Amino acid sequence: MSELSSLPHYVDVLVVGFGPAGAALTNLLGRYGINTLVIDKADDVLPMPRAIALDNEALRILQMVGLAENAFNKVAIPQVRLNSPYVGEFGRINTVGCLDGHPKLVTFYQPDMEAALRQALIQYPNIQTLTGVEMQDFIDLGHQVQVQLALKNGSTHKICCRYLVAADGANSAIRTRLGIDFTGETYPQDWLIVDARHVRKPITDIEFTCDSERPVPHMTAPDGRERWEFMLKPEETREQVLQPEFIRQLLKPWANPDELQIERTAVYRFHARVAKQFSKGNVFLVGDAAHITPPFVGQGLCAGLRDVANLAWKLALVTQGKADAKILTSYDQERRPHAKAMIDLARVMGLLIKPVNPAAGMLSANLVKNLRRLSPVRSLIDELKIKPRNRFSQGLFIARNKEAHLDRGNHVAQVWLRDNSANGAWSDDVLGTHFNLVGFGVDPTSYLTKRQQTAWLAVGGKFLQINPRGQQHHSANNVDIWEDLTGELLPKYAPLGWVAAIRPDHVVMHDARVEQAHQVIEKSLALLAD
Numbered sequence: 001m002s003e004l005s006s007l008p009h010y011v012d013v014l015v016v017g018f019g020p021a022g023a024a025l026t027n028l029l030g031r032y033g034i035n036t037l038v039i040d041k042a043d044d045v046l047p048m049p050r051a052i053a054l055d056n057e058a059l060r061i062l063q064m065v066g067l068a069e070n071a072f073n074k075v076a077i078p079q080v081r082l083n084s085p086y087v088g089e090f091g092r093i094n095t096v097g098c099l100d101g102h103p104k105l106v107t108f109y110q111p112d113m114e115a116a117l118r119q120a121l122i123q124y125p126n127i128q129t130l131t132g133v134e135m136q137d138f139i140d141l142g143h144q145v146q147v148q149l150a151l152k153n154g155s156t157h158k159i160c161c162r163y164l165v166a167a168d169g170a171n172s173a174i175r176t177r178l179g180i181d182f183t184g185e186t187y188p189q190d191w192l193i194v195d196a197r198h199v200r201k202p203i204t205d206i207e208f209t210c211d212s213e214r215p216v217p218h219m220t221a222p223d224g225r226e227r228w229e230f231m232l233k234p235e236e237t238r239e240q241v242l243q244p245e246f247i248r249q250l251l252k253p254w255a256n257p258d259e260l261q262i263e264r265t266a267v268y269r270f271h272a273r274v275a276k277q278f279s280k281g282n283v284f285l286v287g288d289a290a291h292i293t294p295p296f297v298g299q300g301l302c303a304g305l306r307d308v309a310n311l312a313w314k315l316a317l318v319t320q321g322k323a324d325a326k327i328l329t330s331y332d333q334e335r336r337p338h339a340k341a342m343i344d345l346a347r348v349m350g351l352l353i354k355p356v357n358p359a360a361g362m363l364s365a366n367l368v369k370n371l372r373r374l375s376p377v378r379s380l381i382d383e384l385k386i387k388p389r390n391r392f393s394q395g396l397f398i399a400r401n402k403e404a405h406l407d408r409g410n411h412v413a414q415v416w417l418r419d420n421s422a423n424g425a426w427s428d429d430v431l432g433t434h435f436n437l438v439g440f441g442v443d444p445t446s447y448l449t450k451r452q453q454t455a456w457l458a459v460g461g462k463f464l465q466i467n468p469r470g471q472q473h474h475s476a477n478n479v480d481i482w483e484d485l486t487g488e489l490l491p492k493y494a495p496l497g498w499v500a501a502i503r504p505d506h507v508v509m510h511d512a513r514v515e516q517a518h519q520v521i522e523k524s525l526a527l528l529a530d
């Protein structure tokens with residue numbers, strides 16, 4: 001933690017908000033060596049009961065952020081069950097197993113994760129953190145942003161930064177000050193969240209009671225925890241429902257309240273809102289400052305992590321003079337549509353969880369039950385294929401065409417690799433957080449001139465060869481060689497003799513036959529240049 005007396009007057013990036021989105025972004029900027037200050041008006045991690053579920057994409061981003069797999073506790077969730085008081089169980093979403101190297105769904109304890117993110121920052125000398133300090137005002141001067149901070153001792157401090165990131169949560173003062181609309185809706189109901197530790201046998205699933213009067217999501221969490229989310233009836237007040245006896249009565253259908261220690265309670269009103277733009281001038285919105293969703297599909301924080309994975313490397317590249325500032329416009333292009341699509345899914349799920357009346361509840365539960373008999377629809381629901389893919393329709397990649405073999409604008413699959421010394425590693429860790437030109441079963445540099453290779457290296461790019469299992473070659477050109485140990489990449493995902501430019505966030509930028517590797521390099525670099 002920085003001392004107030006040593007506060008800088010200039011940083012490359014100022015992050016306002018040290019919640020999970022701000023902390024994850026700061027870690028990534030730490031990895032890139034960007035001179036960054038992160039501040040928060042609160043003294044410590046917020047203890048409120050908030051995010052509880054993370055998907056495989058969010059866990060993959062935390063891997064990229066640099067958090068060890070055991071940095072905080074998780075429980076892998078094998079299934080999500082949908083129950084109706086009118087028709088019984090009508091849906092079962094299969095979340096067992098892994099995707100891209102991570103469990104499809106886990107529950108966790110948000111304060112532990114935030115503490116781990118803060119702890120991880122200690123390793124970066126380029127990062128300063130300051131809590132108990134509020135961003136009061138700012139002005140975007142075009143070449144930099146001037147920010148006024150209110151310090152704990154009552155004084156103020158002016159600091160300039162090249163880029164200001166608003167990670168200041170749902171009520172973002174920065175978003176308001178920029179005049180960016182936060183369009184959508186606020187739900188009329190209040191919800192009571194109850195986190196408890198128990199002495200009884202824990203449940204293993206997530207279950208939703210889809211009741212028009214009292215819908216209740218209920219889930220397990222690490223370290224013997226369970227959560228219930230109770231929608232309040234119109235006549236119930238916040239004060240009333242926070243009374244211990246009222247909570248005991250609510251819990252009775254699920255557990256003996258004497259076997260539970262109530263750990264945290266809070267009453268929330270949910271929102272479904274997206275900022276009209278995710279950036280303006282030199283200011284960028286991430287996390288809840290950019291979008292807020294009802295938690296019915298557990299995606300608020302996941303979306304914030306997707307934001308920072310998309311933005312961090314772009315800010316780093318521009319700050320380091322390796323790319324033109326125009327690449328920053330792709331942040332809004334790539335992130336906003338997906339954030340909105342997730343919120344739309346949460347709204348639909350909301351209608352299922354909280355039908356408008358018992359008749360609608362019976363109708364929707366029966367509809368889902370019957371639709372699940374049709375196999376294409378069943379996989380949409382049961383295998384979660386309904387979840388919007390984090391695949392860009394436009395942005396910083398060469399447009400998909402019939403020559404493309406890899407899915408440009410989408411994230412490359414993560415697989416288990418082995419090097420020549422028999423060391424195993426996840427492919428994301430091998431790819432790192434820089435550009436890669438990957439050759440599939442081929443040396444990606446074989447058709448490149450020295451000039452083209454040097455240009456790639458100048459943006460921090462590297463060369464990597466991935467071979468089918470059993471083909472171990474020693475590189476002649478300082479190209480790292482790895483084997484696709486489980487055969488998931490070759491040749492199903494990428495044909496032999498193919499190359500792909502992979503972005504630092506592991507999105508496919510361009511691909512072609514190795515003979516066209518020079519075009520892959522040149523077109524990719526052209527996207528970064530002015």
Ligand SMILES: Cc1cc2nc3c(=O)[nH]c(=O)nc-3n(C[C@H](O)[C@H](O)[C@H](O)COP(=O)(O)OP(=O)(O)OC[C@H]3O[C@@H](n4cnc5c(N)ncnc54)[C@H](O)[C@@H]3O)c2cc1C
Nearest residue numbers: 017019020021041051052053135169287288298300301302
């Ligand atoms: C009941 C509930 C359940 C949820 N469940 C899930 C779930 O299962 N999965 C999921 O992915 N998400 C879930 N979410 C959403 C998730 O909790 C949020 O999306 C996430 O915490 C937002 O992180 P953030 O960093 O963007 O913002 P925040 O965590 O709100 O952080 C913003 C920070 O900015 C600071 N700040 C604000 N203004 C200033 C200022 N002017 N100067 C300095 N500092 C400032 C604040 O003090 C705060 O620390 C849930 C939310 C709720 C309420």
